[in-house]
Amino acid sequence: MSIATRIEAMWWRKDTPPLLLRWASSIYDLINRTNLARRAAGAMSPPLPMISVGNITVGGSGKTPFVIWLCGELIQHGYKPVVLCRGDGGSLKQPKHVLPNDAASEVGDEALLLALRCNAPVIAGRDRVAGARLAASLGNVIVLDDGFQYLQLTRSCDIVLIPAEGIGNGQLLLAGPLRETVDALSRADLVVRTGSEKSLPLSAQREWRWQAEAQAIQALRGAETPATGPCLALAGIARAERFFSAAAKAANIKETMRFADHHRYSATDVARILKPDLPVLTTEKDAVKLLPIWPKDKALSVLPLSGRGEEGLPETIIKTMLSHQKT
CATH class of the missing domain: 3.40.50 (Rossmann fold)
Known part of the structure:
Protein backbone atom coordinates (compact mmCIF):
# COMPACT_ATOMS: atom_id res chain seq x y z
CA MET A 1 0.00 0.00 0.00
CA ALA A 212 -25.63 5.58 -7.42
CA GLU A 213 -26.81 2.00 -7.78
CA ALA A 214 -24.83 -0.79 -9.44
CA GLN A 215 -26.44 -2.22 -12.56
CA ALA A 216 -25.94 -5.56 -14.32
CA ILE A 217 -22.33 -6.36 -15.19
CA GLN A 218 -21.50 -5.74 -18.85
CA ALA A 219 -18.84 -7.61 -20.82
CA LEU A 220 -16.60 -5.30 -22.85
CA ARG A 221 -13.82 -7.50 -24.18
CA GLY A 222 -12.81 -11.15 -24.52
CA ALA A 223 -15.97 -12.82 -23.27
CA GLU A 224 -19.51 -13.16 -24.53
CA THR A 225 -20.91 -13.19 -21.01
CA PRO A 226 -20.00 -10.87 -18.12
CA ALA A 227 -17.50 -11.92 -15.48
CA THR A 228 -19.81 -13.22 -12.76
CA GLY A 229 -17.52 -16.10 -11.76
CA PRO A 230 -14.22 -15.72 -9.88
CA CYS A 231 -12.61 -12.48 -11.02
CA LEU A 232 -10.29 -9.63 -10.14
CA ALA A 233 -11.84 -6.30 -9.18
CA LEU A 234 -9.81 -3.36 -10.46
CA ALA A 235 -10.22 0.31 -9.56
CA GLY A 236 -8.23 3.48 -10.12
CA ILE A 237 -10.65 5.88 -8.42
CA ALA A 238 -10.92 7.78 -5.15
CA ARG A 239 -12.10 5.61 -2.27
CA ALA A 240 -11.84 2.42 -4.30
CA GLU A 241 -13.15 0.33 -1.41
CA ARG A 242 -16.68 1.48 -2.23
CA PHE A 243 -16.36 -0.04 -5.71
CA PHE A 244 -14.89 -3.24 -4.28
CA SER A 245 -17.85 -3.51 -1.90
CA ALA A 246 -20.35 -3.10 -4.75
CA ALA A 247 -18.40 -5.53 -6.94
CA ALA A 248 -18.43 -8.16 -4.19
CA LYS A 249 -22.24 -8.06 -4.20
CA ALA A 250 -22.35 -8.55 -7.98
CA ALA A 251 -19.59 -11.10 -8.59
CA ASN A 252 -17.26 -13.60 -6.97
CA ILE A 253 -14.27 -11.36 -6.28
CA LYS A 254 -11.13 -13.42 -5.70
CA GLU A 255 -8.62 -10.55 -5.76
CA THR A 256 -8.64 -6.75 -5.78
CA MET A 257 -6.15 -4.32 -7.31
CA ARG A 258 -6.11 -0.54 -7.02
CA PHE A 259 -4.35 2.31 -8.73
CA ALA A 260 -4.35 6.04 -8.04
CA ASP A 261 -7.28 8.16 -9.20
CA HIS A 262 -6.89 9.24 -12.86
CA HIS A 263 -4.04 6.73 -13.32
CA ARG A 264 -2.82 6.45 -16.92
CA TYR A 265 -2.62 2.74 -17.64
CA SER A 266 0.34 1.33 -19.57
CA ALA A 267 1.10 -2.03 -21.19
CA THR A 268 3.14 -2.85 -18.07
CA ASP A 269 0.08 -2.17 -15.90
CA VAL A 270 -2.08 -4.42 -18.09
CA ALA A 271 0.48 -7.25 -17.79
CA ARG A 272 0.39 -6.87 -13.99
CA ILE A 273 -3.42 -6.85 -13.98
CA LEU A 274 -3.56 -10.01 -16.09
CA LYS A 275 -0.90 -11.88 -14.13
CA PRO A 276 -3.42 -13.61 -11.78
CA ASP A 277 -5.10 -14.98 -14.95
CA LEU A 278 -8.58 -13.94 -13.84
CA PRO A 279 -11.39 -12.14 -15.69
CA VAL A 280 -11.29 -8.45 -14.73
CA LEU A 281 -14.21 -6.40 -13.44
CA THR A 282 -13.61 -2.65 -13.32
CA THR A 283 -15.25 0.78 -13.14
CA GLU A 284 -16.61 2.70 -16.10
CA LYS A 285 -13.97 5.39 -15.59
CA ASP A 286 -11.14 2.85 -15.68
CA ALA A 287 -12.64 1.02 -18.66
CA VAL A 288 -12.40 4.02 -20.99
CA LYS A 289 -8.64 4.09 -20.39
CA LEU A 290 -8.06 0.33 -20.49
CA LEU A 291 -9.98 -0.59 -23.64
CA PRO A 292 -7.51 0.92 -26.14
CA ILE A 293 -4.66 -1.23 -24.78
CA TRP A 294 -6.59 -4.29 -23.57
CA PRO A 295 -5.92 -7.65 -25.32
CA LYS A 296 -8.88 -8.76 -27.43
CA ASP A 297 -8.80 -12.27 -26.01
CA LYS A 298 -8.79 -11.28 -22.33
CA ALA A 299 -12.02 -10.83 -20.39
CA LEU A 300 -12.82 -7.30 -19.26
CA SER A 301 -16.18 -6.37 -17.77
CA VAL A 302 -17.59 -3.23 -16.21
CA LEU A 303 -19.97 -2.56 -13.33
CA PRO A 304 -22.11 0.38 -14.51
CA LEU A 305 -23.76 2.82 -12.11
CA SER A 306 -27.16 4.47 -12.42
CA GLY A 307 -28.28 7.39 -10.27
CA ARG A 308 -31.53 7.70 -8.32
Whole structure:
Protein backbone atom coordinates (compact mmCIF):
# COMPACT_ATOMS: atom_id res chain seq x y z
CA MET A 1 0.00 0.00 0.00
CA SER A 2 1.43 3.37 -1.03
CA ILE A 3 1.94 6.25 1.41
CA ALA A 4 -0.80 8.23 -0.34
CA THR A 5 -3.24 5.33 0.05
CA ARG A 6 -2.36 4.99 3.75
CA ILE A 7 -2.92 8.70 4.34
CA GLU A 8 -6.26 8.58 2.50
CA ALA A 9 -7.35 5.61 4.63
CA MET A 10 -6.42 7.57 7.75
CA TRP A 11 -8.64 10.47 6.66
CA TRP A 12 -11.74 8.30 6.93
CA ARG A 13 -10.92 7.00 10.39
CA LYS A 14 -11.52 8.88 13.63
CA ASP A 15 -7.84 8.83 14.58
CA THR A 16 -6.11 12.15 15.29
CA PRO A 17 -3.77 12.92 12.36
CA PRO A 18 -0.03 13.33 12.99
CA LEU A 19 1.13 16.79 14.06
CA LEU A 20 3.04 17.36 10.81
CA LEU A 21 -0.10 16.81 8.73
CA ARG A 22 -2.14 19.09 10.99
CA TRP A 23 0.49 21.80 10.56
CA ALA A 24 0.37 21.34 6.78
CA SER A 25 -3.42 21.56 6.99
CA SER A 26 -3.27 24.99 8.62
CA ILE A 27 -0.98 26.25 5.84
CA TYR A 28 -3.33 24.81 3.22
CA ASP A 29 -6.30 26.57 4.86
CA LEU A 30 -4.60 29.96 4.71
CA ILE A 31 -3.58 29.57 1.05
CA ASN A 32 -6.93 28.12 0.02
CA ARG A 33 -9.00 30.91 1.62
CA THR A 34 -6.83 33.50 -0.13
CA ASN A 35 -7.23 31.77 -3.50
CA LEU A 36 -11.00 31.39 -3.13
CA ALA A 37 -11.40 35.08 -2.24
CA ARG A 38 -9.31 36.07 -5.27
CA ARG A 39 -11.38 33.87 -7.59
CA ALA A 40 -14.68 35.19 -6.24
CA ALA A 41 -13.53 38.83 -6.61
CA GLY A 42 -12.99 38.35 -10.34
CA ALA A 43 -16.04 36.17 -11.04
CA MET A 44 -17.63 36.41 -14.48
CA SER A 45 -21.16 35.54 -15.58
CA PRO A 46 -21.32 32.62 -18.04
CA PRO A 47 -23.29 33.03 -21.29
CA LEU A 48 -25.85 30.43 -20.14
CA PRO A 49 -27.49 29.58 -16.80
CA MET A 50 -25.08 27.34 -14.92
CA ILE A 51 -25.66 24.56 -12.40
CA SER A 52 -22.52 23.70 -10.44
CA VAL A 53 -22.00 20.21 -8.99
CA GLY A 54 -19.18 20.03 -6.48
CA ASN A 55 -18.08 18.90 -3.05
CA ILE A 56 -16.05 19.85 0.00
CA THR A 57 -14.28 16.49 0.24
CA VAL A 58 -11.57 15.02 -1.98
CA GLY A 59 -13.09 12.45 -4.35
CA GLY A 60 -15.57 9.70 -3.70
CA SER A 61 -18.73 11.83 -3.46
CA GLY A 62 -20.25 10.55 -6.71
CA LYS A 63 -19.92 13.70 -8.85
CA THR A 64 -19.56 11.91 -12.20
CA PRO A 65 -22.62 9.63 -11.89
CA PHE A 66 -24.57 12.56 -10.41
CA VAL A 67 -23.75 14.75 -13.43
CA ILE A 68 -24.84 11.93 -15.76
CA TRP A 69 -28.10 11.59 -13.81
CA LEU A 70 -28.66 15.37 -13.72
CA CYS A 71 -28.18 15.70 -17.48
CA GLY A 72 -30.81 12.99 -17.99
CA GLU A 73 -33.25 14.81 -15.71
CA LEU A 74 -32.66 18.16 -17.42
CA ILE A 75 -33.26 16.58 -20.83
CA GLN A 76 -36.51 15.04 -19.57
CA HIS A 77 -37.59 18.53 -18.47
CA GLY A 78 -36.94 19.99 -21.91
CA TYR A 79 -33.47 21.48 -21.40
CA LYS A 80 -30.35 21.02 -23.53
CA PRO A 81 -27.49 20.67 -21.02
CA VAL A 82 -23.82 21.11 -21.82
CA VAL A 83 -21.31 19.62 -19.38
CA LEU A 84 -18.24 21.68 -18.54
CA CYS A 85 -15.40 19.84 -16.81
CA ARG A 86 -11.68 20.28 -16.16
CA GLY A 87 -10.46 17.18 -18.00
CA ASP A 88 -8.51 15.68 -15.09
CA GLY A 89 -6.04 13.05 -16.23
CA GLY A 90 -5.86 14.55 -19.72
CA SER A 91 -3.36 16.77 -21.51
CA LEU A 92 -5.63 19.47 -22.94
CA LYS A 93 -4.30 23.02 -22.96
CA GLN A 94 -7.40 24.63 -24.51
CA PRO A 95 -11.12 23.81 -24.08
CA LYS A 96 -12.34 21.06 -26.39
CA HIS A 97 -15.69 19.60 -27.36
CA VAL A 98 -15.16 15.99 -26.28
CA LEU A 99 -16.19 13.25 -28.71
CA PRO A 100 -16.80 9.57 -27.84
CA ASN A 101 -13.78 8.45 -29.90
CA ASP A 102 -11.34 10.85 -28.21
CA ALA A 103 -8.48 9.45 -26.15
CA ALA A 104 -8.75 9.58 -22.37
CA SER A 105 -5.06 10.54 -22.26
CA GLU A 106 -5.98 13.74 -24.11
CA VAL A 107 -9.38 14.76 -22.72
CA GLY A 108 -9.32 12.99 -19.33
CA ASP A 109 -11.06 9.84 -18.12
CA GLU A 110 -14.07 11.54 -16.52
CA ALA A 111 -14.62 13.82 -19.52
CA LEU A 112 -14.61 10.86 -21.90
CA LEU A 113 -16.99 8.88 -19.68
CA LEU A 114 -19.33 11.88 -19.50
CA ALA A 115 -19.23 12.19 -23.30
CA LEU A 116 -20.17 8.52 -23.61
CA ARG A 117 -22.93 8.54 -21.02
CA CYS A 118 -24.54 12.01 -20.79
CA ASN A 119 -26.40 12.27 -24.12
CA ALA A 120 -25.22 15.86 -24.01
CA PRO A 121 -22.21 17.83 -25.30
CA VAL A 122 -19.16 17.82 -23.02
CA ILE A 123 -16.50 20.54 -22.95
CA ALA A 124 -13.20 19.75 -21.21
CA GLY A 125 -10.43 22.19 -20.36
CA ARG A 126 -8.74 23.81 -17.39
CA ASP A 127 -9.87 27.28 -18.46
CA ARG A 128 -13.55 26.83 -17.80
CA VAL A 129 -14.32 30.50 -18.45
CA ALA A 130 -13.24 29.92 -22.06
CA GLY A 131 -15.02 26.55 -21.94
CA ALA A 132 -18.26 28.27 -20.98
CA ARG A 133 -18.01 30.50 -24.05
CA LEU A 134 -17.52 27.42 -26.22
CA ALA A 135 -20.57 25.81 -24.59
CA ALA A 136 -22.83 28.75 -25.43
CA SER A 137 -23.69 27.48 -28.92
CA LEU A 138 -24.26 23.87 -27.87
CA GLY A 139 -27.16 24.05 -25.41
CA ASN A 140 -29.18 26.24 -23.05
CA VAL A 141 -27.83 25.31 -19.60
CA ILE A 142 -24.32 24.50 -18.40
CA VAL A 143 -23.62 21.76 -15.85
CA LEU A 144 -20.28 22.60 -14.23
CA ASP A 145 -18.57 19.45 -12.96
CA ASP A 146 -16.50 19.85 -9.78
CA GLY A 147 -17.39 23.52 -9.62
CA PHE A 148 -17.89 24.45 -5.96
CA GLN A 149 -14.39 25.91 -5.63
CA TYR A 150 -14.30 27.25 -9.21
CA LEU A 151 -15.53 30.70 -8.23
CA GLN A 152 -14.34 32.37 -11.44
CA LEU A 153 -17.83 31.71 -12.83
CA THR A 154 -21.10 32.74 -11.17
CA ARG A 155 -23.81 30.08 -11.05
CA SER A 156 -27.59 29.85 -11.00
CA CYS A 157 -27.62 26.81 -8.71
CA ASP A 158 -24.80 25.56 -6.49
CA ILE A 159 -25.06 21.88 -5.51
CA VAL A 160 -22.68 20.28 -3.01
CA LEU A 161 -22.46 16.51 -2.73
CA ILE A 162 -21.37 14.96 0.58
CA PRO A 163 -20.96 11.20 1.14
CA ALA A 164 -23.72 9.89 3.38
CA GLU A 165 -21.14 8.45 5.75
CA GLY A 166 -19.81 11.94 6.44
CA ILE A 167 -16.57 13.87 6.13
CA GLY A 168 -14.09 11.44 7.65
CA ASN A 169 -11.99 12.91 10.44
CA GLY A 170 -13.27 16.42 9.65
CA GLN A 171 -9.79 17.78 8.98
CA LEU A 172 -8.66 19.88 6.04
CA LEU A 173 -6.08 18.65 3.55
CA LEU A 174 -3.49 17.24 4.15
CA ALA A 175 -4.61 16.00 7.56
CA GLY A 176 -8.07 15.02 6.30
CA PRO A 177 -10.30 14.83 3.22
CA LEU A 178 -11.79 18.34 3.36
CA ARG A 179 -11.10 20.87 0.60
CA GLU A 180 -12.99 23.46 2.66
CA THR A 181 -14.42 23.56 6.16
CA VAL A 182 -18.07 22.67 6.73
CA ASP A 183 -19.08 26.33 7.09
CA ALA A 184 -18.50 26.65 3.31
CA LEU A 185 -21.84 24.88 2.89
CA SER A 186 -23.47 28.26 3.54
CA ARG A 187 -22.56 29.11 -0.08
CA ALA A 188 -24.51 26.12 -1.40
CA ASP A 189 -28.07 26.30 -2.70
CA LEU A 190 -28.58 22.56 -2.23
CA VAL A 191 -26.74 20.00 -0.13
CA VAL A 192 -27.10 16.41 -1.34
CA ARG A 193 -25.99 13.37 0.66
CA THR A 194 -24.83 10.59 -1.64
CA GLY A 195 -25.08 6.91 -0.78
CA SER A 196 -27.49 4.63 1.01
CA GLU A 197 -26.00 4.91 4.51
CA LYS A 198 -27.73 6.83 7.27
CA SER A 199 -26.22 10.26 7.81
CA LEU A 200 -25.97 12.90 10.48
CA PRO A 201 -26.84 16.43 9.25
CA LEU A 202 -23.88 18.72 8.58
CA SER A 203 -25.79 21.91 7.79
CA ALA A 204 -28.87 23.81 8.92
CA GLN A 205 -30.54 23.52 5.51
CA ARG A 206 -32.37 20.51 4.12
CA GLU A 207 -30.07 17.72 2.96
CA TRP A 208 -31.39 15.85 -0.06
CA ARG A 209 -30.65 12.19 -0.77
CA TRP A 210 -29.22 10.64 -3.93
CA GLN A 211 -27.43 7.39 -4.61
CA ALA A 212 -25.63 5.58 -7.42
CA GLU A 213 -26.81 2.00 -7.78
CA ALA A 214 -24.83 -0.79 -9.44
CA GLN A 215 -26.44 -2.22 -12.56
CA ALA A 216 -25.94 -5.56 -14.32
CA ILE A 217 -22.33 -6.36 -15.19
CA GLN A 218 -21.50 -5.74 -18.85
CA ALA A 219 -18.84 -7.61 -20.82
CA LEU A 220 -16.60 -5.30 -22.85
CA ARG A 221 -13.82 -7.50 -24.18
CA GLY A 222 -12.81 -11.15 -24.52
CA ALA A 223 -15.97 -12.82 -23.27
CA GLU A 224 -19.51 -13.16 -24.53
CA THR A 225 -20.91 -13.19 -21.01
CA PRO A 226 -20.00 -10.87 -18.12
CA ALA A 227 -17.50 -11.92 -15.48
CA THR A 228 -19.81 -13.22 -12.76
CA GLY A 229 -17.52 -16.10 -11.76
CA PRO A 230 -14.22 -15.72 -9.88
CA CYS A 231 -12.61 -12.48 -11.02
CA LEU A 232 -10.29 -9.63 -10.14
CA ALA A 233 -11.84 -6.30 -9.18
CA LEU A 234 -9.81 -3.36 -10.46
CA ALA A 235 -10.22 0.31 -9.56
CA GLY A 236 -8.23 3.48 -10.12
CA ILE A 237 -10.65 5.88 -8.42
CA ALA A 238 -10.92 7.78 -5.15
CA ARG A 239 -12.10 5.61 -2.27
CA ALA A 240 -11.84 2.42 -4.30
CA GLU A 241 -13.15 0.33 -1.41
CA ARG A 242 -16.68 1.48 -2.23
CA PHE A 243 -16.36 -0.04 -5.71
CA PHE A 244 -14.89 -3.24 -4.28
CA SER A 245 -17.85 -3.51 -1.90
CA ALA A 246 -20.35 -3.10 -4.75
CA ALA A 247 -18.40 -5.53 -6.94
CA ALA A 248 -18.43 -8.16 -4.19
CA LYS A 249 -22.24 -8.06 -4.20
CA ALA A 250 -22.35 -8.55 -7.98
CA ALA A 251 -19.59 -11.10 -8.59
CA ASN A 252 -17.26 -13.60 -6.97
CA ILE A 253 -14.27 -11.36 -6.28
CA LYS A 254 -11.13 -13.42 -5.70
CA GLU A 255 -8.62 -10.55 -5.76
CA THR A 256 -8.64 -6.75 -5.78
CA MET A 257 -6.15 -4.32 -7.31
CA ARG A 258 -6.11 -0.54 -7.02
CA PHE A 259 -4.35 2.31 -8.73
CA ALA A 260 -4.35 6.04 -8.04
CA ASP A 261 -7.28 8.16 -9.20
CA HIS A 262 -6.89 9.24 -12.86
CA HIS A 263 -4.04 6.73 -13.32
CA ARG A 264 -2.82 6.45 -16.92
CA TYR A 265 -2.62 2.74 -17.64
CA SER A 266 0.34 1.33 -19.57
CA ALA A 267 1.10 -2.03 -21.19
CA THR A 268 3.14 -2.85 -18.07
CA ASP A 269 0.08 -2.17 -15.90
CA VAL A 270 -2.08 -4.42 -18.09
CA ALA A 271 0.48 -7.25 -17.79
CA ARG A 272 0.39 -6.87 -13.99
CA ILE A 273 -3.42 -6.85 -13.98
CA LEU A 274 -3.56 -10.01 -16.09
CA LYS A 275 -0.90 -11.88 -14.13
CA PRO A 276 -3.42 -13.61 -11.78
CA ASP A 277 -5.10 -14.98 -14.95
CA LEU A 278 -8.58 -13.94 -13.84
CA PRO A 279 -11.39 -12.14 -15.69
CA VAL A 280 -11.29 -8.45 -14.73
CA LEU A 281 -14.21 -6.40 -13.44
CA THR A 282 -13.61 -2.65 -13.32
CA THR A 283 -15.25 0.78 -13.14
CA GLU A 284 -16.61 2.70 -16.10
CA LYS A 285 -13.97 5.39 -15.59
CA ASP A 286 -11.14 2.85 -15.68
CA ALA A 287 -12.64 1.02 -18.66
CA VAL A 288 -12.40 4.02 -20.99
CA LYS A 289 -8.64 4.09 -20.39
CA LEU A 290 -8.06 0.33 -20.49
CA LEU A 291 -9.98 -0.59 -23.64
CA PRO A 292 -7.51 0.92 -26.14
CA ILE A 293 -4.66 -1.23 -24.78
CA TRP A 294 -6.59 -4.29 -23.57
CA PRO A 295 -5.92 -7.65 -25.32
CA LYS A 296 -8.88 -8.76 -27.43
CA ASP A 297 -8.80 -12.27 -26.01
CA LYS A 298 -8.79 -11.28 -22.33
CA ALA A 299 -12.02 -10.83 -20.39
CA LEU A 300 -12.82 -7.30 -19.26
CA SER A 301 -16.18 -6.37 -17.77
CA VAL A 302 -17.59 -3.23 -16.21
CA LEU A 303 -19.97 -2.56 -13.33
CA PRO A 304 -22.11 0.38 -14.51
CA LEU A 305 -23.76 2.82 -12.11
CA SER A 306 -27.16 4.47 -12.42
CA GLY A 307 -28.28 7.39 -10.27
CA ARG A 308 -31.53 7.70 -8.32
CA GLY A 309 -32.52 10.89 -6.54
CA GLU A 310 -35.05 11.74 -3.87
CA GLU A 311 -38.45 12.68 -5.25
CA GLY A 312 -38.60 16.39 -6.06
CA LEU A 313 -34.83 16.90 -6.31
CA PRO A 314 -34.70 17.57 -10.09
CA GLU A 315 -37.59 20.03 -9.86
CA THR A 316 -35.95 21.84 -6.94
CA ILE A 317 -32.69 22.18 -8.86
CA ILE A 318 -34.53 23.68 -11.84
CA LYS A 319 -36.63 25.97 -9.62
CA THR A 320 -33.49 27.24 -7.90
CA MET A 321 -31.80 27.88 -11.24
CA LEU A 322 -34.79 29.85 -12.52
CA SER A 323 -35.15 31.88 -9.31
CA HIS A 324 -31.50 32.99 -9.51
CA GLN A 325 -31.97 34.04 -13.13
CA LYS A 326 -34.72 36.45 -12.07
CA THR A 327 -32.61 38.16 -9.41
